[in-house]
Amino acid sequence: MKIYNYLISASIVALMVSCTSMDQYPEDSLSPETYFGSETELRQYTNSFYTLMPGIGTYLWYSQNSELVATNLPSTELLGTRAIPSKASEVGWEWEDLRDINYFLQYSHRCTDHEARNHHEGVAYFFRALFYYKMLVKFGEVPLYDEPIGSSDQAMLSKPRDSRDAVINHILQDCDKAYELLPKAHNAVEICAWTALALKSRAALFEGTFRKYHDGDPFNPNHLPWEELLKTCADASKLLMESGGYSLHTSGKEPYREMFYSQTPDPNEYIWARISSESAGKSHNANDASLTRGISLTKRFVCLYLKTDGSRFTDDPNWMTLGYQDECKNRDPRMSQTVLCPGYKQKGSAALSFTNFTSTKGGYQFIKYVAEAAQNSYDHCRSALPIFRLAEVYLNYAEALAELGTLTQTDLDNSINKLRKRVKMPDLKLAEANQNPDPFLMSEEWGYPNVTKSSNTGVILEVRRERLIELALENNHYEDILRWKEGKVYEKPFYGMYFPGPGKYDMTGDGRDNICLYEGKKPSGSGLKFFQIGKDIILSEGNHGFTIRNSEPGLERVWTETRDYLYGIPTTERILTGGALTQNPGWDDKLTF
Numbered sequence: 001m002k003i004y005n006y007l008i009s010a011s012i013v014a015l016m017v018s019c020t021s022m023d024q025y026p027e028d029s030l031s032p033e034t035y036f037g038s039e040t041e042l043r044q045y046t047n048s049f050y051t052l053m054p055g056i057g058t059y060l061w062y063s064q065n066s067e068l069v070a071t072n073l074p075s076t077e078l079l080g081t082r083a084i085p086s087k088a089s090e091v092g093w094e095w096e097d098l099r100d101i102n103y104f105l106q107y108s109h110r111c112t113d114h115e116a117r118n119h120h121e122g123v124a125y126f127f128r129a130l131f132y133y134k135m136l137v138k139f140g141e142v143p144l145y146d147e148p149i150g151s152s153d154q155a156m157l158s159k160p161r162d163s164r165d166a167v168i169n170h171i172l173q174d175c176d177k178a179y180e181l182l183p184k185a186h187n188a189v190e191i192c193a194w195t196a197l198a199l200k201s202r203a204a205l206f207e208g209t210f211r212k213y214h215d216g217d218p219f220n221p222n223h224l225p226w227e228e229l230l231k232t233c234a235d236a237s238k239l240l241m242e243s244g245g246y247s248l249h250t251s252g253k254e255p256y257r258e259m260f261y262s263q264t265p266d267p268n269e270y271i272w273a274r275i276s277s278e279s280a281g282k283s284h285n286a287n288d289a290s291l292t293r294g295i296s297l298t299k300r301f302v303c304l305y306l307k308t309d310g311s312r313f314t315d316d317p318n319w320m321t322l323g324y325q326d327e328c329k330n331r332d333p334r335m336s337q338t339v340l341c342p343g344y345k346q347k348g349s350a351a352l353s354f355t356n357f358t359s360t361k362g363g364y365q366f367i368k369y370v371a372e373a374a375q376n377s378y379d380h381c382r383s384a385l386p387i388f389r390l391a392e393v394y395l396n397y398a399e400a401l402a403e404l405g406t407l408t409q410t411d412l413d414n415s416i417n418k419l420r421k422r423v424k425m426p427d428l429k430l431a432e433a434n435q436n437p438d439p440f441l442m443s444e445e446w447g448y449p450n451v452t453k454s455s456n457t458g459v460i461l462e463v464r465r466e467r468l469i470e471l472a473l474e475n476n477h478y479e480d481i482l483r484w485k486e487g488k489v490y491e492k493p494f495y496g497m498y499f500p501g502p503g504k505y506d507m508t509g510d511g512r513d514n515i516c517l518y519e520g521k522k523p524s525g526s527g528l529k530f531f532q533i534g535k536d537i538i539l540s541e542g543n544h545g546f547t548i549r550n551s552e553p554g555l556e557r558v559w560t561e562t563r564d565y566l567y568g569i570p571t572t573e574r575i576l577t578g579g580a581l582t583q584n585p586g587w588d589d590k591l592t593f
Contacts, residue, residue, distance in 0.1 A: 032107035039116035045104055046120045049127040052097055052134075053274060054387060054475055061385050062286055062366060062473045063293075066481065068301040069473070070363055070494040070549040072294035077478070078490045080558030084589045085570040092138060093570050095145075101128045103148045122181030126196045129174035133203045136167050137479055140219065140566045140584060144170055158577040164224060168207045172232065175200035186245065188265040188273045188384075195272045197240045198388035201396045202476075204233035206483050209403060213450060213485040218585035219565050230400040237397035241414065246271065246390040248422050256423055257337030261347055261371045265384040271393075274385040286369035286381040290340075291356055296363025297339055299495035299546055300446055302327065304469050305335040310426035314440035324497050325509055333423040338472050340365040342509030348372035354507035354514050357529060362537050362547025363496035368473050386474055391419055395467045402460045403452070412459075416466050428466070433458040441465065448486050487559040495540065496547035502533060519543060562586045 035041055054060065065071040065078060076082045085091035101124050108124070111117045135142045141161035149156045162170075178196035185192060208229030214220040240246070249266045252258040259266060265273035276282045289295050303314050308330045313319055319327070328341040335341065344353050344367060355365045375381045394415035401407035409430045417427045437458035441447040451460055467480065481487055499505070504513035504525070516528045517537060523530070531537045540546040550557070563586025571589045574581045579593025 032110060036104075036107045036110040038111065039113050039120075042104075042108060042111055042116055042120040046123045046127075049097070049101060049123060052127050052130055061284070061475045062289055062369060063295050064473075064475055064478055066477050067489045067492060067494075068298055068468065068477065069366075070296050070298055070496075074550055074555060074557060077564070078557045078559075079555065080560060080564065082564070082567070084568045084587050087572055088570045091567050091570060092134075093573055098128065098131050098145060099148045101131065102146060106147055118181045119183065122178045122193075122196070123191050125174040125181065126178040126191050126199065129171045129178065129196070129199055129203070132167060132171050132174075133199065133206075136164070136171065136203075137206065137482065138567050139569065140164060141582075142167060143581075158580045160577075160580040161582060164207070164211075164220075168203065168229065171203050172200055175203070175236075184244075186267045186271075188267045188270040189275050191272070194240055194244045194246070195388060197236050197244070198271045198393055200236040201233050201240065201393055202388070204229045204236060205396045205400055206479055208233060208400065210483040212403060212452070213483065214565070217485075218562050227404060230404050233400040234397055234404070237393045237400070240393050241390075241397065244271075244390075246393075248390060248418060250422055254333070254337050256334050257367070260368050260386075261383045263371075263382050263384060265386070269390045270384070270386055271388040271390065273387060273389075276382045276384060278382055282382070283375075283379055284369075284381050284383075284385065285379045286383060287371060287373075287376045288378045288380070290366050290370050291376060292359050294359055294361070295366065296360035296496060296549065297366055298363060298549075299497070300492070301468070301472070302335065302339060302364055303440065303446065304465055305332040306425065306465075307331060308333075308425070312438055312440065314438070314446075321498055321500070323499070324505070324507060327498075332425055332469065334469055337423075338366065338368045338469070340367050342507065344508075346370065346373055348374075352508040352510060357515060357531055357537070360496070361549055362499075362531075363494070363549055366473060391470050392474075392476075394419060395463065395470060399460070399463045399467065402456060402463050405454070405456050407456070407459060416463065419466060419470055428459075428462055430459055433462045437461055438465075445492065448484060448489065450485050482565050485565070487561065487564055490557050490559050493540070493546075493551075494549035496549065498546050499537075499539060499544060501544045504528065560586060 036045070063069065063071055065074055085093070088094055104124050105121060108117055108121055132142070141164055143159045144162045144166060145156070175196045178191070179193045179200070182191060182193040182196060184194065186194070208226045211220050211224045211226035211229070215223055215226070247268045249255050249259045249269045259269070263277040265275070276284050285293070303319065305313060307313055313327070313331065316322070325342050328336065336344070340353065340355050345351065346353055347370070349372070369381065369383045369385070371381055371383050398407060398412060398415045401411050407430065412428050412430055420427060434455060435458065438461050441461040441464070442449055442451065448464065451457055468477070471477070481489065499517055502517050502519050504516045506512060507514040513528060516523060516525060516530050517533055518530060519533050522532070533539055533543055538548045538551055540548050566584045568587035568589065569581055569583050571591065574583065574589065574591055579591065583589055583591070
């Protein structure tokens, strides 16, 4: 493993060490005898931990392809083509960040400024919890280390994996330490006490529901208990909700949409965010990705949105054959603030925009995070990207209680119904949801059929609906699929809009046709974009039906239920430990131990 390196890289040390006199330690090494003595040095060191934040990349937040988001090339996770990793770097089995965190915690006691020490130790505990949470999600059982390991410490380097119980308890304990040590003042761009509590809420929900829905299968063969973890999630969420001082962003004409194209994260709702502003010298690619990069939202996703009166869109007997304009009418306002619908105008523009069919191939275009046209160039968007926000905590709280069977109407009013009120949607009623579970959400073709069947099924489904639409394109849905044991949903077709056949269509709602679908010879016409059926646009029924993505040979999606909920352990690491590191279920690395 790569956790034995006792020296951090010269580039980091050069940042941290400013003295250049000849009697100082050289800048390519770090000595605890000469460092960790002041608040400045602690901050300089712990700032390096922020590399563990979700990577901004150019597409990460809005192209985590799934059953809800289609891209030109599905990921290897969806295609089922993940290979057994040979090297640690191929799959993220890397430990340098953990070594640096543990190194700091081993020597931070040298600082006599107790307030500064507490703060930065809290930062370290948070990032150690975040590190292990990522490892838990990806690999399940992993070795636990609380101190840096030297290259000669063969016993620790050959340590077997610790149990899921030990790993999740370690994560939750580090979250608790961070919560106690960190300041409670809001800071959307730096770690505070509430960030640690938000991570605790997320981690406990993940592990509790993962155990519940994988009970007795290869990933939880020992029937690990799940109830206490969901209680922990609910308790952490409630503490943050009641004592954190956060509130939902409600200002503006379209508060949901406007929150996501702002360069400044609202510190009332955003608990932690990735800044992409001009002042920070950071940017991402939401505008360009929305317009030109082949990303599209699916029919499955659009169907999740309720009507404005709170009724289910998919209860309409004609929902499958409604055209684009009709299906966008009278829907939950979050739909038109996430999906390009007729009447859409980009921020700062007076002109109507319509879906770029060349890019989306008949799917729905996303507008979440899309800022003004001046940011349309590649990697020029500067809207802030949420990592944790209050809305997720509300959803975690409601889901944990729903899965426990203890959710009350008051709980819904204090969580999900606040999200609905922001967009002027009717309240979710517990009794009504349980009396009439949504058949669409339980269906094999369109829904999540693995949901627990009980008198509480209806509200579990409605809480999931709220999660899927409220947190859309926020870089966390893959974890939902893992913990709900719904990987088979990836094998379903990636449907887009419905078209009854060749013809001209108005996509803006202004009464003028914008696109023309045709067969055979291209027709004439001005002011239209033309798409040949079967070539430019694939329809599910030949010359009519849903547009369909990724139907080409070689893009068939396969999910292996007995393997794909975890990644494989790298072969080289198993060899180095002489088999002390066991392999995950379903992954055959051809080793005999």
